[in-house]
Amino acid sequence: MALKDLFKQELKVVNIGLASFQEALHAYGTKSVHVDWRPPIEVAGPAKETIAARESDITRANAKVMEIILNGKPCLVGLDQAMHVIPGMTRNTILHAGPPVTWERMCGPMRGAIIGALIYEGLAKTPDEAEKLAASGDIHYAPCHEHCAVGPMAGIVSATMPVFILKNEAYGNFAYATMNEGLGKVLRYGAFSDEVIQKLKWMETTLYPALKAAIQKLGKIDIKNIIAQALHMGDEVHNRNRAATSLLFRQLAPSIVRTCADAETAARVLEFIHSNDHFFLNLVMAASKVTLDAARDIPHSSVAVVMARNGTDFGVQLSGTGNTWFTGLSPVPDALFFPGFTKDDANPDIGDSSITETNGLGGFAIAAAPAIVQFVGGSTQDAFNYTLQMYEITAGENNVYQIPNLNFRGTPTGIDVVKVIRKNITPFIDTGVAHKKPGIGQVGAGVLSAPIEPFRQAFEGLARKMSEAGK
Amino acid sequence: MALKDLFKQELKVVNIGLASFQEALHAYGTKSVHVDWRPPIEVAGPAKETIAARESDITRANAKVMEIILNGKPCLVGLDQAMHVIPGMTRNTILHAGPPVTWERMCGPMRGAIIGALIYEGLAKTPDEAEKLAASGDIHYAPCHEHCAVGPMAGIVSATMPVFILKNEAYGNFAYATMNEGLGKVLRYGAFSDEVIQKLKWMETTLYPALKAAIQKLGKIDIKNIIAQALHMGDEVHNRNRAATSLLFRQLAPSIVRTCADAETAARVLEFIHSNDHFFLNLVMAASKVTLDAARDIPHSSVAVVMARNGTDFGVQLSGTGNTWFTGLSPVPDALFFPGFTKDDANPDIGDSSITETNGLGGFAIAAAPAIVQFVGGSTQDAFNYTLQMYEITAGENNVYQIPNLNFRGTPTGIDVVKVIRKNITPFIDTGVAHKKPGIGQVGAGVLSAPIEPFRQAFEGLARKMSEAGK
Numbered sequence: 001m002a003l004k005d006l007f008k009q010e011l012k013v014v015n016i017g018l019a020s021f022q023e024a025l026h027a028y029g030t031k032s033v034h035v036d037w038r039p040p041i042e043v044a045g046p047a048k049e050t051i052a053a054r055e056s057d058i059t060r061a062n063a064k065v066m067e068i069i070l071n072g073k074p075c076l077v078g079l080d081q082a083m084h085v086i087p088g089m090t091r092n093t094i095l096h097a098g099p100p101v102t103w104e105r106m107c108g109p110m111r112g113a114i115i116g117a118l119i120y121e122g123l124a125k126t127p128d129e130a131e132k133l134a135a136s137g138d139i140h141y142a143p144c145h146e147h148c149a150v151g152p153m154a155g156i157v158s159a160t161m162p163v164f165i166l167k168n169e170a171y172g173n174f175a176y177a178t179m180n181e182g183l184g185k186v187l188r189y190g191a192f193s194d195e196v197i198q199k200l201k202w203m204e205t206t207l208y209p210a211l212k213a214a215i216q217k218l219g220k221i222d223i224k225n226i227i228a229q230a231l232h233m234g235d236e237v238h239n240r241n242r243a244a245t246s247l248l249f250r251q252l253a254p255s256i257v258r259t260c261a262d263a264e265t266a267a268r269v270l271e272f273i274h275s276n277d278h279f280f281l282n283l284v285m286a287a288s289k290v291t292l293d294a295a296r297d298i299p300h301s302s303v304a305v306v307m308a309r310n311g312t313d314f315g316v317q318l319s320g321t322g323n324t325w326f327t328g329l330s331p332v333p334d335a336l337f338f339p340g341f342t343k344d345d346a347n348p349d350i351g352d353s354s355i356t357e358t359n360g361l362g363g364f365a366i367a368a369a370p371a372i373v374q375f376v377g378g379s380t381q382d383a384f385n386y387t388l389q390m391y392e393i394t395a396g397e398n399n400v401y402q403i404p405n406l407n408f409r410g411t412p413t414g415i416d417v418v419k420v421i422r423k424n425i426t427p428f429i430d431t432g433v434a435h436k437k438p439g440i441g442q443v444g445a446g447v448l449s450a451p452i453e454p455f456r457q458a459f460e461g462l463a464r465k466m467s468e469a470g471k
Numbered sequence: 472m473a474l475k476d477l478f479k480q481e482l483k484v485v486n487i488g489l490a491s492f493q494e495a496l497h498a499y500g501t502k503s504v505h506v507d508w509r510p511p512i513e514v515a516g517p518a519k520e521t522i523a524a525r526e527s528d529i530t531r532a533n534a535k536v537m538e539i540i541l542n543g544k545p546c547l548v549g550l551d552q553a554m555h556v557i558p559g560m561t562r563n564t565i566l567h568a569g570p571p572v573t574w575e576r577m578c579g580p581m582r583g584a585i586i587g588a589l590i591y592e593g594l595a596k597t598p599d600e601a602e603k604l605a606a607s608g609d610i611h612y613a614p615c616h617e618h619c620a621v622g623p624m625a626g627i628v629s630a631t632m633p634v635f636i637l638k639n640e641a642y643g644n645f646a647y648a649t650m651n652e653g654l655g656k657v658l659r660y661g662a663f664s665d666e667v668i669q670k671l672k673w674m675e676t677t678l679y680p681a682l683k684a685a686i687q688k689l690g691k692i693d694i695k696n697i698i699a700q701a702l703h704m705g706d707e708v709h710n711r712n713r714a715a716t717s718l719l720f721r722q723l724a725p726s727i728v729r730t731c732a733d734a735e736t737a738a739r740v741l742e743f744i745h746s747n748d749h750f751f752l753n754l755v756m757a758a759s760k761v762t763l764d765a766a767r768d769i770p771h772s773s774v775a776v777v778m779a780r781n782g783t784d785f786g787v788q789l790s791g792t793g794n795t796w797f798t799g800l801s802p803v804p805d806a807l808f809f810p811g812f813t814k815d816d817a818n819p820d821i822g823d824s825s826i827t828e829t830n831g832l833g834g835f836a837i838a839a840a841p842a843i844v845q846f847v848g849g850s851t852q853d854a855f856n857y858t859l860q861m862y863e864i865t866a867g868e869n870n871v872y873q874i875p876n877l878n879f880r881g882t883p884t885g886i887d888v889v890k891v892i893r894k895n896i897t898p899f900i901d902t903g904v905a906h907k908k909p910g911i912g913q914v915g916a917g918v919l920s921a922p923i924e925p926f927r928q929a930f931e932g933l934a935r936k937m938s939e940a941g942k
Contacts, residue, residue: 229713233704233705233714234704235704242700243714246718249720249721249724251745253741254742254745255738257728257737257741258734258735260734263729263731263734264729266728266737267725267726267728267729270724270728271725274721274724370876379878380877380878380879381878404841404845405841405876406851407850408851
């Protein structure tokens with residue numbers, strides 16, 4: 001669906017038998033319609049019947065998953081280099097965003113970021129050398145998500161890159177993400193020039209030790225608290241992180257000043273964070289990952305614990321289906337493009353940042369951040385409508401993350417693939433857009449609805465697993 | 472009107488002939504009513520007829536005033552001690568909030584703050600000594616507003632207190648305000664214990680030089696820009712300044728680090744600002760003052776340029792009536808009281824902070840900060856309604872300060888006393904509540920509607936002046 005159509009159309013809020021939801025809509029003046037019913041998505045084989053027959057098992061499992069998600073307590077507890085903390089990380093491992101993908105099928109910006117990472121690691125001296133090595137079979141590629149990690153856009157994590165360490169204090173598990181590089185020519189959008197590598201080196205040698213010492217002094221930083229506050233301050237913490245970055249900055253600054261060797265270093269570190277309103281993005285991603293990872297592997301659950309794109313495929317994992325990836329082709333986002341670029345330049349949707357939506361944030365909380373919708377030509381009411389629609393496909397509402405504009409209602413949380421298929425409504429995702437060629441970088445930002453295929457696969461996969469288990 | 476009534480009642484949005492406004496209300500689902508008409512306030516003599524006859528003069532004058540207000544460009548350009556920069560300030564001058572008031576008529580918290588200021592200045596050694604001096608006739612009292620200054624709550628400014636210097640870059644005028652002391656026992660709420668004085672001394676000897684040097688290095692800070700951003704981040708910049716304080720903090724921190732003599736001092740200065748979400752309040756007040764002062768003395772204008780309370784009287788000044796104060800008794804605010812306190816402990820409304828509402832912020836922009844209304848028991852829709860009602864009594868809408876929740880509509884700006892009287896709607900104000908006895912401090916926070924009397928006086932005063940000028 002074209003972006004302008006998304007906004008110009010009356011939003012199709014399906015309201016079947018949910019009277020309380022209808023009332024909520026009326027309270028905010030939203031036009032909801034009973035008649036505008038969408039046919040459910042067709043699924044293969046007896047999946048529909050299997051799922052229908054096991055509805056109570058699914059409901060019970062989803063309640064358990066929701067409890068774990070809502071109890072999650074993500075805290076930033078430190079930083080270290082990837083190879084020292086990320087499970088299974090080796091010198092020649094490269095982690096990437098989204099589901100598994102071979103070098104041959106990788107998109108341009110992911111290839112560009114890998115070229116940059118190999119140069120950054122000293123494994124190659126030139127882009128040509130790096131490209132040869134990348135294709136040689138000597139590099140082990142794996143999804144971040146399979147190593148307790150997440151990465152925005154290309155999502156590349158290599159051995160010596162410093163990563164934030166997030167701990168879920170309620171369940172004891174950990175998650176990891178690199179530090180956000182800021183805007184302009186950056187690795188995550190597939191750029192790999194000297195300037196990109198030099199900035200990464202400065203981050204490793206100056207920013208990383210400063211943050212590590214500051215957080216050591218503070219003990220930990222409660223990321224859940226910052227996210228909750230930021231939702232009251234116009235962020236949805238995916239495409240807008242100005243408030244969250246500001247709150248983090250305030251907490252970090254005195255400690256950075258006390259632990260840095262000299263004032264000028266402290267000032268430069270502060271300026272780097274101050275100059276990038278997206279600095280918090282990687283933290284909210286890791287916080288979402290560490291929250292959702294605790295809710296993996298609950299048998300029968302139809303709630304998504306991963307939704308991620310590698311720029312070629314869009315992948316989903318459900319709590320009830322273990323480590324299986326369900327995939328479909330990743331769509332090219334409709335977006336507002338930077339001057340000089342068009343949709344023809346755009347790579348298909350890429351990045352693990354949709355872990356925020358999987359955790360009920362980002363596009364799911366966009367009513368908290370109408371400025372984003374305005375940016376791409378929509379109204380405040382459009383933003384409200386998007387969030388209201390997401391309640392249709394979620395298993396519950398958050399008890400801590402609230403949306404002031406919807407009278408402090410909890411964010412729609414826990415994407416239920418059964419509802420996605422039955423209601424034919426896919427998740428709404430905020431996103432950045434990378435150029436499809438390696439080495440160029442960001443060309444726009446926008447919003448999109450997830451493709452239906454990975455959810456159809458997931459629905460069928462869950463049904464298959466349940467009928468096998470039932471045998 | 473009791474606070475709970477304010478929220479429980481359907482809000483009386485008067486809509487007479489303004490079809491576009493009615494449409495705007497419908498767009499946001501607000502219940503507006505044509506039938507719920509309030510009789511205009513009765514005014515003395517021929518004032519009503521005079522104003523009606525000169526309507527076109529008033530409209531023209533108000534357009535001029537609005538142009539000046541909207542063009543205002545408040546910037547923080549430095550700090551200095553009051554006696555070095557505030558016009559007419561002397562060693563034995565004490566500036567206070569609100570309209571003029573004698574020691575005899577001053578309320579408890581204002582007296583308490585003056586006792587504290589005299590001890591702070593070394594003019595008295597004990598509270599008893601200070602009280603005698605305060606009542607002796609040797610101290611010159613004057614409203615902050617008559618010296619290009621503003622102060623929250625008691626609003627006390629004495630000779631050596633450091634003040635922010637705000638410049639209106641569009642018109643060249645200046646305004647001044649002290650630095651915010653934070654919460655707890657503070658002078659502005661009438662506390663004067665050793666702890667209060669010691670904190671003020673620390674602010675003078677450590678905070679002030681640090682901020683002065685940091686701002687000198689930066690050149691200036693664009694306060695209008697911070698206000699505009701903060702309105703997109705859940706602040707109405709009167710009772711909620713978390714976002715604005717955070718944005719200011721981010722701008723200041725690197726410069727503080729570079730200019731402070733040592734890291735520990737820099738860290739403490741940063742911690743002081745970080746610990747106080749209201750740190751920005753005094754800046755937005757001075758920014759509003761410097762914006763509105765440029766719009767003074769436009770003949771025939773019925774727009775308020777001052778709305779201020781001294782804890783005894785509530786005073787108003789209009790652009791069209793020069794330095795005349797129009798006053799009425801200040802009401803005791805309905806509020807949420809801190810544990811152990813009730814409305815019986817509350818002082819009548821006090822402070823110059825209503826300069827924010829006079830500038831279209833605070834209570835006028837409360838739709839941007841529904842968390843405040845929730846805090847006192849109301850809903851998000853109540854917050855929307857309050858702001859929507861304020862469009863009824865304002866001369867225009869801001870072109871820079873916007874409310875995302877109302878589809879980025881400009882804040883209702885420029886209180887028009889003619890509309891206030893004709894529609895019988897008084898300004899809606901956010902406020903803090905001081906204990907009525909000196910030496911205690913804050914007991915609550917809340918919202919209130921301004922009393923009608925000062926506006927009736929102002930309406931009559933404008934009519935008088937216009938009919939005199941017409942002779």
